[in-house]
Amino acid sequence: MNTILRRSYMLLISVFYFSVANAQIDFKPGYVITNAGDSLRGELAYRVQKLSHKSAIFIGEDGVKKEMRPESIQAYGYDDGQRFQSGIVDEVFVIVLVESYLSLYEHGSIFYLKKSDEIITVSTKETTQSDGSVLTGEPLKIAHTRLVNSLVFDCSTEDQLSLTKSGLTRLVLNYNQCKGEVVNYNWKNAKSIEFHLSILGMFVKNQLEIESFDDPFLFGDNPFGETPFAFETSSVGVSFPIKLGSPQNGKSIFNIYLEPGFLSYSYSDHYERTNNTYTYEWDRRVKSSLVSLPVGGIFSFEQKRSVIEAMFGFNLGFVVQSQVDSYRTRTLLSNNQQTFASEEEYGFEGMEPGLIVGLGYKRKIGSRLIGLNVRYQTALETDLSGYNATYSGNRLGFGLSVNLIN
Structure with a gap:
């Protein structure tokens, strides 16, 4: 009886292992941008988001499988539009939501707005200030609103910032439109559910x-x-x-x-x-x-x-x-x-x-x-x-x- 149970247990482990292994090698057409600015075509492993932020598994035209980390490439992306960028956060790829004169990136519940060489961080949950205090709720909105307005003041300002993906995306798109800038934007990267409660x-x-x-x-x-x-x-x-x-x-x-x-x-x-x-x-x-x-x-x-x-x-x-x-x-x-x-x-x-x-x-x-x-x-x-x-x-x-x- 113990032998049967042991074999069944080993079989389940094997099935689980091979299922996970197969899930990890699901490849899609994509590209990699090297630190020298060259674009390499090939296939990229399509993995869960947590792994996608850490590294990219890439198979180039030579058929060699390589694991590329944030410090070794500028960016990578899939032909369906999803793109990951390095250099915004140390040792992490962030999701590109909008890329233009004012760009927007996402990593977990934190968003990054980049204009020229200036990068500001917007958290949807809480943020820790330099004095060690933690801001949440309304004070967090007020602080982030002031911070974002320092980037967009030359076109418009927000009375109160909407700390949602769609709200920030709309703000960045409108700003770049106001400045007449070309925008690289795929709506699939920014899709979300937004609730508007009206009377x-x-x-x-x-x-x-x-x-x-x-x-x-x-x-x-x-x-x-x-x-x-x-x-x-x-x-x-x-x-x-x-x-x-x-x-x-x-x-x-x-x-x-x-x-x-x-x-x-x-x-x-x-x-x-x-x-x-x-x-x-x-x-x-x-x-x-x-x-x-x-x-x-x-x-x-x-x-x-x-x-x-x-x-x-x-x-x-x-x-x-x-x-x-x-x-x-x-x-x-x-x-x-x-x-x-x-x-x-x-x-x-x-x-x-x-x-x-x-x-x-x-x-x-x-x-x-x-x-x-x-x-x-x-x-x-x-x-x-x-x-x-x-x-x-x-x-x-x-x-x-x-x-x-x-």
């Missing part, structure tokens, strides 16, 4: 169309015929967009957004129908709540301190409806009166998606983006329980957004 209040017009009724207990089939009716009411919603994306260049950004929202509305209506014997009256009061999940894309066109946005997408969701109906019939001859009342609560109801288009304008005030937007959402349809009805939900809205998280 959006929309004043909208809702519409409900009832195509037919079926309530034989009181009226028989379709007491009001097939004529649709509509109601309108104003609603206010609060939503929280989450943008996921990366800057493509200094002017435009494409983001995927999710925007869970909540809308509520109420209305009442009255119907009366008379024949030779009876007058039928129906008073109805409805309170309804709608949960929606718009999903789509936003094209952002950035200037120095302003952003113009074009939005498109689809609105998914469901309605949670609480409805109160009161019915009354009255006989014309005797004036007798009967009242029937019912209260029903409806659960989640599936809705057909609607189309969303919109335009927005945002202005940077301090460290926040304050914006106005106009949006149009087409039909978000569902069959209401108990009726052959459609909640179309065509909405034209105007909103105010405030970015709470940069």
Whole structure:
């Protein structure tokens, strides 16, 4: 039994060893820049980031495998755009995010901005000052903002620095654009997820169309015929967009957004129908709540301190409806009166998606983006329980957004 276990154990170790070994020799086309400035073509080992910062395993045209360390070459990179640079940090290759008059590099949670021979360090977590004190949170942002402004003051300054990869990348791209410099930039190197939490209040017009009724207990089939009716009411919603994306260049950004929202509305209506014997009256009061999940894309066109946005997408969701109906019939001859009342609560109801288009304008005030937007959402349809009805939900809205998280 022990022999079997020992052999199984050795087999697992062997499988693991060869798996790791094979993972280490996954090569991709790339290049190496020597200290003399020569460019060598060949293949580079594609390894985990921790190993990529320490050395580069390179196979040149002669077929010889070499391990190159930061002190032996200037840089190396893959043909798909990812590039590593030496000389910024001792004995380490850093990732090149932007290379231009003002360059940006990354190593772990630390970013390096280089202009001419000056290099400053920006940490996203904490930094230790010369007196030994440690800065975090808001003091860290203030200190780094002053430091970065010393590099970009000749074009623009930041009131408060966004300590994110996308925020720093955007700052460096905009600065080089302002200076008219050529930029070497691959967006894949700087891709990240960025969360923008906004509060959006929309004043909208809702519409409900009832195509037919079926309530034989009181009226028989379709007491009001097939004529649709509509109601309108104003609603206010609060939503929280989450943008996921990366800057493509200094002017435009494409983001995927999710925007869970909540809308509520109420209305009442009255119907009366008379024949030779009876007058039928129906008073109805409805309170309804709608949960929606718009999903789509936003094209952002950035200037120095302003952003113009074009939005498109689809609105998914469901309605949670609480409805109160009161019915009354009255006989014309005797004036007798009967009242029937019912209260029903409806659960989640599936809705057909609607189309969303919109335009927005945002202005940077301090460290926040304050914006106005106009949006149009087409039909978000569902069959209401108990009726052959459609909640179309065509909405034209105007909103105010405030970015709470940069």
